[in-house]
Amino acid sequence: MADDKKLELAQQVYQTLCDSLDHCNLKYGKEEEKLLVHFGMNGEDIPLHFIIFVDVDKQLVTALSPLPFKMSEAKRMEGAIAACAATYGMVDGSFDYNLETGSITFRLTVAFMDSKLGEGVFKYMIGCSGAMAEKYNDMFFALDKGVIGLEDFLAKA
Numbered sequence: 298m299a300d301d302k303k304l305e306l307a308q309q310v311y312q313t314l315c316d317s318l319d320h321c322n323l324k325y326g327k328e329e330e331k332l333l334v335h336f337g338m339n340g341e342d343i344p345l346h347f348i349i350f351v352d353v354d355k356q357l358v359t360a361l362s363p364l365p366f367k368m369s370e371a372k373r374m375e376g377a378i379a380a381c382a383a384t385y386g387m388v389d390g391s392f393d394y395n396l397e398t399g400s401i402t403f404r405l406t407v408a409f410m411d412s413k414l415g416e417g418v419f420k421y422m423i424g425c426s427g428a429m430a431e432k433y434n435d436m437f438f439a440l441d442k443g444v445i446g447l448e449d450f451l452a453k454a
Contacts, residue, residue: 307332307353310414314349314358317419338427343434345427349419356410360422361402362430368399368441375447376401379440382454383433390429401437403430 311332318325318334325336332351337344348361368376373396380394380401390405405426407418436453439445445453 303356304353306409306411306413307351307356310358310409311351313414313416314351314419317416320416321420321423340427340431340434343431343438345430347423347426349422355408357406357408358414358418358422359404359406360426361404362426363400363402364430364434364437366438366441368401368437370399372441372443373399375440375450376437378447379437379450379454382451383436386454387429389425392429392433403433 311329314334315325315327318336323336323338325334327334332353333348334350335346335348337346339345344365346363346365348363349358351358376399377394377396380392384391390403393402393404394400403426405422407414407422433454436445436450440447440450
């Protein structure tokens, strides 16, 4: 019975997420069986990608914004330090960094256990994720290409 309640609440949260995206006139793909949506937006210079999904068991909504490039093998350790530095001062969210592949993803998670989420939460999640990805994607890219050094990244972060 408890699992049925979790599923029902998760489906309501997913519907509110989709309604929020509709009200913002965003075009998005849906994977309803996974309670997942995905979409993109134009950033200032690098496109922004979003994946948002509802986790039934953990009663969480997670927004992911993967950067559309990977740190080169020679810059992976610097990328790890930079991801830690960028995350350190954030109030909400974090950069997930895969040292093996060099991929960087901004992640923001909200719990909805025994509660309902309104559209404002999803607008916040998208806005915050987009702002953080936009703020740092140029810096990570410049670090990877050798345009800036790690010390410069750390000073800006």
